[in-house]
Amino acid sequence: MLNKNKDMPIEDFRKSGYELVDWIANYLENVEEFPVVSQVNPGDIKNKLPKYPPQKSEQMSDVFADIDKIIMPGITHWNHPNFMAYFNATSSGPGILAELLIAGLNNNGMLWKTSPALTELEEVTLNWFREMIQLPEKFWGIIYDLASISSLHAIAAAREQAKETNSNFNLSKLRIYTSEHAHSSIEKAVKTLGLSDSALVKIKVDNSFKMIPHELQKAIKEDLENDLQPFCIVATIGTTSTTSIDPVEEIVKINDKYKLWLHVDAAYAGTAAILPELNYILNDVEKADSIVINPHKWLFVPIDLSILYTTKPEILKRAFSIVPEYLKTEVEDKVTNYMDYGIQLGRRFRSIKLWFVIRYFGVEGLQNIIRDHIRLGQKFANLIDNENMFERLAPTPFSAVCFRAVPISNMTEEELNDFNKTLMDEINDSGKLYLSHTKLNGKFTIRLVVSGIRTTEANLDNAWKLIKEKFNLLKTKQD
């Protein structure tokens, strides 16, 4: 066919497009038939692919065939209902369709003018979501790709605030406080922003893995006495290991006293605040300066979509805004130009994903799914508590359960760690279930998280059966 515009002929696009949508539909329908965790060895996928690119055009049908043959064996199925590792992030039908549309439009929302709908839909959907989690209107939102990037921007704004308010501002003296259980992205942000190696002060946690406020107060006071410059606190709502919730109410008081910037990392658990019965987790966040929540983690929006809300967008803007001549427009004072609020110039039309998902499920639909995940997480916590040879190693405020097996009471901690690691590996090698781990007070801890949109009660019951089956086999081997 004559190819006037050099792109794939539109009829071929249509044909391949329908084929691909069928392929995805079949995949989602049968995802449970795949092993959850990819079984390949390092290099297996690379070795099946040619070293050099094709010089001549290839058929889409040949490319599609390689997806099944070469790529799929190397896929770990985040969409699998038995993926209960990390914080399982699943995509949903409306989210997948939105991704296709985003690529179809392929617009760049660096300025309002370069696609007004992109900017304005972002404003509207972020207001919707802000209503869903009941944050006050003074919170202004922006979409970045990942929570790591949202937190980086929040900390850069905190640095800007310190620079503007302290006439003796000294970059090498800045100090930022977070708990021992904070996500590693905070440390990465500190490195990226050029703060000193000792800038990050890790505050101890209590028995439930929550930041201890008086330790925070003590650290800030001591640093001030030593002529250092405290500028930011990062509290976590839903820490990565155990989903513990830092005492934001106390932390807010300390932040107010020293006039720092309080950033809240609620990347995963913040979504739970759409439930009226759990909305209290954000009670004191209205007195924070910024908060990050990732709809791509627990709101069935395909990766990536992270929201940063801040009450001080003008400081964020001053931290980043540089407008060269070629990017000036006549409407600057009437519109938001999102490029002014961050490192990146270009931006994808990510809000379409959130818009599709919220409209398709409705707020009530989303609440029902999350509520069910929490019910299942609590059910699993009870199963562990009621089984003699298992123990729970952390409270379960949401649907992430931290536990380990204790097969014989006189095992040393080291033997217990080995036993539990082997148990987890054997479960994961089975291809039927995927769990992950952390270490709590030196104890190897298995984590099971219910947050996948396809995960049902039957999946959870089967997971528990499998865990006990592998446990009994391993215990018999050891006896």
Ligand SMILES: *Cc1c(COP(=O)(O)O)cnc(C)c1O
């Ligand atoms: C997952 C997670 C992050 C990092 O999220 P990305 O979007 O992958 O950068 C940060 N903080 C917490 C608490 C998380 O759970």
